[in-house]
Amino acid sequence: MIENSVTKQQEVIIKMVLDAWHLKVSQFDKLLVELSDEQLLxxxxxxxxxxxxxxxxxxxxxxxxxxxxxxxxxxxHLWKPFVQTSDKDSADVLTVAELRQEWIKVTTMLWEKIAAISSNEWFERHSAISEEDFLKEPHRNKLNIVLSRVSHVDYHLGQIQFLKAR
Known part of the structure; x- marks a missing residue:
């Protein structure tokens, strides 16, 4: 049996993506410390x-x-009020302090799970793609999920920066 193994270049790519994720989350963490609850409202x-x-x-x-x-x-429990519902139509289901704690809980646990994923697993299909489609589009792997979320965090990080001046 031949075992899949990643190349040195793939290891570098994994490190780059995970470092980018960690950097953006750290930048957001720092911004959250700088902003008051009132500013976040x-x-x-x-x-x-x-x-x-x-x-x-x-x-x-x-x-x-x-x-x-x-x-x-x-x-x-956060999916409906923060993805399926717009800000203007969403009732505040949690306080700023509670959401800060949810952020820490989710990102801490996610980092623990990410750290436990082997190099080979990063290039496996994620759960939202069928095996058949993955054969045609192998770039739709677990690592690409994290990469796509890096840009999403970065986008909203830029928006939230404006609260520092308000």
Whole structure:
């Protein structure tokens, strides 16, 4: 039996993606420390989402990585108010302090799960793609899930930065 093994270049790619994830989460953590609860209750710009909504949204999107990697979600109760419902239509289901704790819980557990994934597993299909489709599109793997979420966190991180001046 031939065992799949990753190349040195693939190891570098894995490290780059995971380092990027860790960097963006760390940057968001730092920003959360700098912002008050009152600032997070404000819109990032007139007519745009509030910081609390974006915090809940990013927590939920981080949580959505778990099942794609084969693990159980940690905060499924956040999906409806922070993904399926817009900020303007969403009732505040949690306080800023509670959402801060959810963010820490989800990202800490996610990092633990990510750290336990072997190099070979990163290039396996994620749970949202069929085996047949994965044969045609092998780039739709577990590592690509994390990579796509890096840019998503970065996008909203840029928005939330505006709250520092408000």
């Amino acid at each position: 404000k819109e990032v710009a007139p007519g745009r989402n509030r910081g609390i909504y974006l915090l809940g949204h990013l927590t939920t999107l981080a949580d959505s990585i778990f099942p794609l990697l084969g693990f159980e979600k940690q905060a499924p």
